[in-house]
Amino acid sequence: MKSIVLAGLSGGSGKSVVSVGLIAALRNRGSGVAVFKKGPDYIDAGWMSKAAGRPCYNLDPYLMSAEAIITTFQEHIHGTAYAVVEGNRGLFDGVNAQGEFSTAELAQLLELPVLLVVNCAKTTRTVAALVLGCEAFDPRLRIAGVILNQIATSRHESIIRQSLEMYTDVPTLGVMPRLKQDIFPMRHLGVTPHQEYAASGEAVERLAALAETHFDLDAIISRMRGTVPLPPKKSSATQPRVTIGVLRDAAFQFYYQENLEALAKAGAELVTIDALCSPSLPPDLDGLYIGGGFPETSARQLADNASFRASVREGVDAGLPVYAECGGLIFLGRSIILQGEEYPLAGVFPVTFALSSKPQAHGYSTCVVEKANSFYPVGTRIKGHEFRYSLVRQWEGNPEDLVVQMERGTGFFAGRDGLVKNNALALYTHVMASGTPQWVHGFIAAAQGYHAGRRQPAPPA
Numbered sequence: 001m002k003s004i005v006l007a008g009l010s011g012g013s014g015k016s017v018v019s020v021g022l023i024a025a026l027r028n029r030g031s032g033v034a035v036f037k038k039g040p041d042y043i044d045a046g047w048m049s050k051a052a053g054r055p056c057y058n059l060d061p062y063l064m065s066a067e068a069i070i071t072t073f074q075e076h077i078h079g080t081a082y083a084v085v086e087g088n089r090g091l092f093d094g095v096n097a098q099g100e101f102s103t104a105e106l107a108q109l110l111e112l113p114v115l116l117v118v119n120c121a122k123t124t125r126t127v128a129a130l131v132l133g134c135e136a137f138d139p140r141l142r143i144a145g146v147i148l149n150q151i152a153t154s155r156h157e158s159i160i161r162q163s164l165e166m167y168t169d170v171p172t173l174g175v176m177p178r179l180k181q182d183i184f185p186m187r188h189l190g191v192t193p194h195q196e197y198a199a200s201g202e203a204v205e206r207l208a209a210l211a212e213t214h215f216d217l218d219a220i221i222s223r224m225r226g227t228v229p230l231p232p233k234k235s236s237a238t239q240p241r242v243t244i245g246v247l248r249d250a251a252f253q254f255y256y257q258e259n260l261e262a263l264a265k266a267g268a269e270l271v272t273i274d275a276l277c278s279p280s281l282p283p284d285l286d287g288l289y290i291g292g293g294f295p296e297t298s299a300r301q302l303a304d305n306a307s308f309r310a311s312v313r314e315g316v317d318a319g320l321p322v323y324a325e326c327g328g329l330i331f332l333g334r335s336i337i338l339q340g341e342e343y344p345l346a347g348v349f350p351v352t353f354a355l356s357s358k359p360q361a362h363g364y365s366t367c368v369v370e371k372a373n374s375f376y377p378v379g380t381r382i383k384g385h386e387f388r389y390s391l392v393r394q395w396e397g398n399p400e401d402l403v404v405q406m407e408r409g410t411g412f413f414a415g416r417d418g419l420v421k422n423n424a425l426a427l428y429t430h431v432m433a434s435g436t437p438q439w440v441h442g443f444i445a446a447a448q449g450y451h452a453g454r455r456q457p458a459p460p461a
C-alpha cells in the first residue's frame with residue numbers, strides 16, 4: 001500500500017481541504033484509504049473519516065511514544081491501498097525552537113514523503129523561495145511535491161509553476177482553485193464538525209470532484225512510499241463484562257477512536273446515547289463517558305430535555321462512574337449563560353459557565369493526580385490537551401478539592417483540574433488512551449466495581 005503525509009507552511013494553508021479531497025478521490029477509485037490526523041484534533045479527523053468512510057486515528061508525538069505511533073499506524077492500514085496522514089500547523093512547527101513533535105518529525109518517524117500544501121493567495125514567485133527553504137531546512141525530509149492552494153487564474157498558476165521548476169526540484173502535483181465560498185462551513189470556533197452539517201456528504205463529493213479535476217492523482221500515487229503492513233494481530237478483545245454509555249450526538253462528538261476501541265478491547269460494551277433526544281439514561285449502565293463537543297450550540301435542546309438531565313444527576317448520586325471531558329464537564333455543571341440567557345444543565349456540580357470570544361485554553365497539557373478519585377491512582381502523571389472558549393462564571397467550590405495539579409496548561413481553576421462527586425470525575429483536560437493507558441484500566445475497574453456492587457442482593461429488611 002502507498003502512504004504519504006500532507007503538510008502546510010502554516011495553519012490555515014488549506015491542507016484539510018486538500019486532504020479531504022484527495023482521500024475522497026482515492027476512495028472513488030474503489031480502493032480503501034486509511035486516514036490519520038497528526039496532533040490533538042477532532043474536527044479535521046471527523047471530516048477525514050467522512051471522506052474515507054472509515055475511522056480516522058490520531059498520531060500525536062507529544063501524547064504518544066514513538067512505538068505507539070508506529071503500532072497505531074501499522075495496525076490500521078490493513079486492507080487498504082493508500083494511507084494519508086494530515087499534519088497540523090506548519091511543517092516544522094513543534095513545541096519549541098528545535099521543532100519537537102512537529103509534522104516533519106512525524107513524517108521522519110514513519111519514513112513517509114511529504115506532500116506540501118502552499119497557500120498562494122497574493123503571491124507568485126515567493127512560493128518557490130518558501131518551498132526551496134523547506135527543502136533545505138531539513139535534507140532528511142523528502143518533499144514529494146506541492147499542491148498550490150488558492151489559485152486565482154491560469155496566469156497565477158503558470159507563474160508559480162514556472163518558478164518552482166526554475167528554482168526547486170519539487171514538482172507541482174495539483175492546484176486547488178480559489179473558491180467563492182468555503183466548502184467547510186465556518187462558525188465562531190472555526191470549522192463546523194461534519195456531524196452538525198447536513199450537507200457534509202455533498203461537501204466531500206465536491207472536494208473529490210475538485211481533486212479529480214485539478215490534481216495529478218497518478219503522479220501523487222507514484223510519489224507515495226510503498227509500505228508493507230505488519231501481520232495483523234490476533235484480536236485480544238474480551239467478552240463484554242461491563243456496559244458503558246457514550247453520549248454521541250450533535251452536542252458531544254469529540255472522541256478519539258482509540259479511546260472507544262481501547263474500552264471495547266478491555267471488556268466494555270459501548271452503548272451510544274443521544275443526550276438531545278433520549279428521555280433518560282439506559283438502565284443497567286455500569287459507566288458513562290461524556291466526551292467533548294459543543295454543548296453551547298445545543299444548549300436549548302439540552303435544557304429542554306429535563307428528564308435526561310435528571311437521569312444523569314440521579315446516576316451520579318447513585319454512584320455511577322462518569323468520566324467527562326471539557327464539553328462533558330460543562331454538561332455536568334449547573335448552567336451555561338449564552339447571550340444573556342441561562343440554560344440549565346445536569347446540575348451535578350455547582351458551576352455556571354459562560355462563553356468567551358477568545359480561547360481560554362489552547363494546547364498540550366500535563367498534570368499530576370494528587371487526590372483520590374475513581375479513575376486514576378494518586379501520583380499518576382497525565383499528558384493531555386485543552387481547547388476551549390468556555391469560562392467559569394461562578395463556582396461554589398474550593399480549589400483544594402480539585403484532584404489534579406496542572407504542570408502545563410490551564411485546567412479548571414487556579415492551576416488545578418478535576419471535579420469529583422461520588423464516582424464522577426470531570427476535567428477540562430482531554431486524554432488519548434494510546435498515551436495514557438491508565439485511563440482505560442481505571443475506567444474499566446470503576447465500571448466493574450459498580451457492576452458488582454449494584455448486583456449484590458439487597459440486605460434483608
